[in-house]
Amino acid sequence: MKDQIHQYLLLLGDNPLILGHRLSELCGHGPNLETDIALTNISLDLFGQVRHYFQYAVKLQGENKTEDDIAFLRYPHEYKNVLLTEQPNTDFAYVIARQFFFDAYHLPLLEQLMASRDKQIAAIAAKSIKEVKYHLRFSSEWVKRLGDGTGESRQRMQNAVDELWPYTNELFEVTPLEATMQEAGIGADLSLIKTSYIPLVTHVLQEATLAIPEVQFSHSGGKEGVHTEQMGYILAELQYMQRAYPNMSW
Amino acid sequence: MYSVKDPEIPVLSIMDMGVVREVEINDRKVLVRITPTYSGCPAMDMIGAEIKMALEEAGYDTTVELILSPAWTTDWLTENGRQQLEAYGIAAPLEESADKLALMGRSRQVKCPHCGSDHTKMVSQFGSTACKALFRCQDCLEPFDYFKCLK
Numbered sequence: 001m002k003d004q005i006h007q008y009l010l011l012l013g014d015n016p017l018i019l020g021h022r023l024s025e026l027c028g029h030g031p032n033l034e035t036d037i038a039l040t041n042i043s044l045d046l047f048g049q050v051r052h053y054f055q056y057a058v059k060l061q062g063e064n065k066t067e068d069d070i071a072f073l074r075y076p077h078e079y080k081n082v083l084l085t086e087q088p089n090t091d092f093a094y095v096i097a098r099q100f101f102f103d104a105y106h107l108p109l110l111e112q113l114m115a116s117r118d119k120q121i122a123a124i125a126a127k128s129i130k131e132v133k134y135h136l137r138f139s140s141e142w143v144k145r146l147g148d149g150t151g152e153s154r155q156r157m158q159n160a161v162d163e164l165w166p167y168t169n170e171l172f173e174v175t176p177l178e179a180t181m182q183e184a185g186i187g188a189d190l191s192l193i194k195t196s197y198i199p200l201v202t203h204v205l206q207e208a209t210l211a212i213p214e215v216q217f218s219h220s221g222g223k224e225g226v227h228t229e230q231m232g233y234i235l236a237e238l239q240y241m242q243r244a245y246p247n248m249s250w
Numbered sequence: 251m252y253s254v255k256d257p258e259i260p261v262l263s264i265m266d267m268g269v270v271r272e273v274e275i276n277d278r279k280v281l282v283r284i285t286p287t288y289s290g291c292p293a294m295d296m297i298g299a300e301i302k303m304a305l306e307e308a309g310y311d312t313t314v315e316l317i318l319s320p321a322w323t324t325d326w327l328t329e330n331g332r333q334q335l336e337a338y339g340i341a342a343p344l345e346e347s348a349d350k351l352a353l354m355g356r357s358r359q360v361k362c363p364h365c366g367s368d369h370t371k372m373v374s375q376f377g378s379t380a381c382k383a384l385f386r387c388q389d390c391l392e393p394f395d396y397f398k399c400l401k
Contacts (some may be wrong), residue, residue: 015321034374034384041376048290052318128287130321130400131380137353138375 001184005118006060007080008181010070011223012113012121013053014081017071018231019102020046021238022089031092038138039095045131052124068249072242076235077225084167086222086230088161093146093153097160100139104200105171106132108193117185140204147208154209161205162213169218171197178223251282254300258379259295261338264297268326271317280310285322287400288380325401336363341385341396349399353383360396362387372396 023043023061030036054067084102089095110132111124146157172194174182181187221227241248251270252263264270264284272283274361282301286294298314305312324343327335332342341363345353352359361368367389377384382395 034376037384038374038376041380044290044380045288046290048286048288052289063306104388119319123317123321127286127318127321131288134375147340 002060004177005186006057007177008187009053009057009060009121010078011175011177013050013057013070013239014079015102015106016046016053017050018079018234019085019098020044020050021234022085022087022098023095025089026095035092035142035201042099042135042138043112045128045135049124049128050164052127055122057121069210072239076227076231079227079231079235080223080225081227082167082170083219083222083228084164084170085236086228087164087167088230090163091156093156096139096142096146097157097164099135100143100204101164101168101171101201103132103136104140104197104204105168105193107136108196109188112188112192116187116206121186126198128214143210144208147205147210158210161210162215165194165213166215170220170222173220173223175223205226237250251301251304254297254304254380257296257300259335259338259340261334262331264301266328266331266334268328268331269297269322270301275310278310280305280312282312282314284314285317285320286320291380322400324397327397332341335397339363339394341394343386343397343399346399346401352396353398360385362392363394365390366390370394 012230015173020043023039023046026036027040027043028036030039050071051067054070057070058065058067084098086093087098107129110125110129114122114129116122116125146153148154149157164227172190174190178187179192202212252265254264256262256264256267267287269284269287270282271285272281274281282305284294284301286299294316298316301314302312327343335342341360343349344359348359353372358366360370360372362370362385365387367387369388370385371388372383373386373393374384377395381397381400383398384393385396386393
């Protein structure tokens with residue numbers, strides 16, 4: 001069980017790690033000063049949450065390892081983040097759509113994890129949820145502002161929603177590990193999360209005057225370590241310092 | 251420990267911030283438990299190191315431990331802390347419902363810490379650090395930080 005909780009912590013931590021990295025790429029490159037600061041603040045919150053998950057993971061493992069070993073020294077197939085989080089910052093509308101879909105899933109996920117039988121996971125969730133409420137408020141307001149904005153912003157927002165939509169179903173696909181964790185009362189029930197995710201996403205897209213995509217096709221594989229081409233580029237940058245200068249620290 | 255300040259708000263003592271949750275003193279050994287304001291708050295490592303330095307200077311063998319539960323809330327800011335924030339030019343957090351309205355840009359609730367006017371406008375929900383939002387006073391035209399309510 002200890003090993004499975006360890007694996008589950010990696011599953012929980014890899015999403016904020018990779019999404020946080022994507023957002024950090026925007027530091028100094030945001031469309032304006034306020035959104036630049038907001039996106040990097042969100043990135044910082046996500047990194048803080050990752051640190052809590054990974055610090056707990058190394059504690060459970062009991063070997064002489066650190067959170068950095070988990071973040072920086074795994075191979076691509078060992079990362080369990082969903083494909084949505086690794087998608088690139090194509091334009092600001094993509095950044096917002098990706099963030100909104102993830103936040104709309106992240107908030108109900110943490111609500112459930114607050115009741116986890118594992119006390120440390122529950123504590124991390126109770127801490128993180130306060131931050132994620134702000135993230136969701138930020139991303140849903142921007143979906144509406146861009147969707148219900150000018151012809152250009154609406155078109156871009158719609159393109160981003162259409163393109164990223166097929167990546168959202170993976171959030172709710174139950175892997176054997178998640179099924180075991182849910183049974184043990186430690187992990188979340190993904191079908192329950194979906195029941196609050198769908199009305200929220202529908203409501204915001206409608207308010208944004210955006211069309212809800214009807215595609216049935218969905219991409220998946222991230223949770224099992226099968227990633228898109230994007231992942232290699234992310235890790236090349238994310239891991240560069242630790243690979244080039246092993247064991248370096250600040 | 252009152253001498254240890256938040257490195258990002260150097261007037262605010264960590265005791266007034268409410269990040270110090272428990273202290274166990276066993277002869278010359280001290281265990282201090284602190285809790286982060288925000289998960290990613292980069293000041294926590296620094297605060298931990300400064301507590302250790304301050305107490306070891308006073309002759310105590312010190313361990314600092316980070317705890318997450320119960321999670322920090324702006325309710326733990328002391329009255330003294332709130333006054334110091336205002337004097338430093340940061341508007342102190344409002345109550346939760348007023349905070350929500352203010353951050354949605356729907357109400358004039360946040361007072362400018364420079365001139366006291368309530369004719370202020372939110373510029374960004376996220377400010378110079380994770381715990382703050384950015385506002386601007388429409389009367390004296392000064393930008394200022396607002397410490398967001400966290401519950």
